Amino acid sequence: MKKLFLLLIPVLISFSAFSQDTAKDFFTSGNEKFYAADFAGAVKDYDQVLKYEPKHVVTLTNRGVAKDRLQNYRGAIEDFTKAISINPKHAEAWASRGLSKYNLKDYRGAILDFNKAVELNPKMAKAFNNRGLARYGLKDFSGAVADYTKAILLKSNYGEAYYNRGAPKYNLGDKAGACADWTKAKSLGVKDADTYLKNYCK
Missing domain, CATH: 1.25.40.10 (Tetratricopeptide repeat domain)
Incomplete structure (x- = not known):
């Protein structure tokens, strides 16, 4: 009796001028594959983006979400943790990592991440919903x-x-x-x- 929700981040944070066109193409392609439920294909495209821009927080977070959909929860957590290390104020990464921890039945760890997400973004409804799942657990x-x-x-x-x-x-x-x-x-x-x-x- 649960509904789990991770949302992909569609916005494109600027890439460096050198790699902008190629990275942007892979990023867009990755998002399209994600929304078509081709999560493995999305991961491959995000891999390409990160070859050009290894510290691109949104791509790391999106790749984590795709890995979570593939039930690669530990791989997802690695991506979210890296995103957080680059930008500790990226609420989406905290919320997403919380859900992957929930999927591993680490309910207490999940709650800590959701707490941080709502501290950073008090209007993130999905973080409250997903923290409710962990509390129910x-x-x-x-x-x-x-x-x-x-x-x-x-x-x-x-x-x-x-x-x-x-x-x-x-x-x-x-x-x-x-x-x-x-x-x-x-x-x-x-x-x-x-x-x-x-x-x-x-």
């Missing part, structure tokens, strides 16, 4: 509800956060609240919510 149901609620306050149509909030509410004995959240998630297009509505909200 630690059975901190009240903390999870608080994080999902914050995500929804930041992004009112956040279907996945409504969907995710249903589970800890149910575990806390708030069946009506859980069913209301799953109903809202379904209305926002989260198809998985239907299963929980049928199983728990008869």
